[in-house]
Amino acid sequence: MRAGKSAITRPLGERLWATAVWAIVGFFVLNLLALIATVVVSSFGTRWLGTWLPAGYTTRWYASAWEEFQLPDVLLTTLEVVGAVVALSGLLGVPAAYAMARREFPGKSAVMLLFLLPLLVPPITFGIPLATVLYRVGAAGDITGVILANLVPTVPFVILIMVPFIQQIDPRVEAAARVFGAGTFRMFVHVLLPLLAPGILAALLLVLVRTIAMFELTFLTSGPTSQTLVVALYYAVFAAGVRAGQSIDAMAVIYMVTTLIWLLIALRFVNPTQIVTRGKRAAG
């Protein structure tokens, strides 16, 4: 009797539950897409007051955003910052990851904790003391300070992604190279680098995406001439009312396109969950 009853109610209950879960996901995704679409539509709209869609469409907000927000300068700064951060975090992070993956040494877990902390502590918390120190030594306010501050979370990020990746490469490959007489440098260039390339590429693309979007650290350390795109966008939104809302939206779209192009490229090489879980998957 009971079994018969449950055989009918169970699938229904579970189906209702599944529907409810999908409804939540659908609602979230719908609102998310609408939120993004509203910025895009507004940036192309002429006049948009009290209707579903703007009265007409134009591209002039892009021209005005380009002028008003000095976007050529901002984009150049962004490019310089991101390029330097990607290159330096690779140079500092990959060798460190190699050491962490291949050697057991006293105090290794303490070193690992040292690398974990900058990723666990939110940027605004360590950013304020960091900015204070950088201003004191005169590095903040220009592009050097921005690059140094952005490296603080990205170097550990590269290490944490690369360690499991290096661990899965058989150390006997390196031993074989040594047996055949390759020095450390030749072994690195001819053996390790080709094997590590996919991992390095993935790690650096993630660093790139994170650095374009890193607001707090850049905000705290940048001066008027060293703003990246996201900080310039913040100031534009913050001072909204001074300029037409649509040109802020146009700038937001430029920022969005810049970020999403790199995200799409990155997603060809990494799993979306890796952006959050820091290479945990690679170990599994």
Place this chain on the structure above:
Amino acid sequence: MTRDGVPLSVRLSQRGLDGVTLLALPAVLFVLALFVYPFLYGLVVSFQPKAGDVFANYATFFGDPFLYSTIGKTLWLAIPVTLLNVALSVPVALRVRLMRRQRLLTTILVIPITLGTVLVAQGMLNYLGPRGWLNRFLLEFGLSSNPVRLIHNYWGVFLSLVVTGFPFTFLLTLSYVTGIDPSLEQAGAMLGARARQRFNEILLPLLVPGLIITFCLSFVQAFSVFPSAVLLGAPAGDTRVISIAAYTAAFEDYDYSMASAIAMIMAFTQVVIVAALLGLQSLVYRGPAGGGKG
């Protein structure tokens, strides 16, 4: 024993210290110089106030309701948001793990994380504003007679923390959920456990440690909310969170000592809550969640 005849470099390399280990040195020095040192510097500076005795900054902070209330306001935002995000993530992650084409959903969800809070704030100002699509929809379909006020108050910041926080929490939860061996649940089903029982008796105990970590990471993110609290909230009122107080002290009052003190209080509050949660974790099961698969 045989110590004397052996050269130092050999002895060191036996303990794992050789040229390869030294490759970690630049990164270690970098993190020490730009993360550990600034933190310690900030701690020291916070005890060197512009005026007054050693603890003057802390006394000012806890004596001024405009300042100390920021802790409560931040917690009042961060804790409900994190609870909601974790509570939503678990059922969704359990459902999504059964999907074959997860990648589309995870890709969509990674977008708000990638775009960041500043862009989400600008989008929400448009979308949730009095003339935005959401209010238009509510008015058009008679769901509300007046535009609902969702920006420049508590709810604006709350919703922005859901938009950027839920995907983060969800993707973390998903990585824990997929780490649970499905055969454990199948075994339960075979023995006649229903979905609810399987969740309560099998999945939940295995998930709790991961959920606590997820909660900690999401909480810490929400607790340090900054741009959306300024752009979407009421930065002088309800959503004057602690990071705004620290920022104001540093960059508007140029009182780095006070700003450091607030940053230390912020870090301390986070540490206390995370430590409490991790203490809780030691009370629950921490064994493997899969048949031999880490």
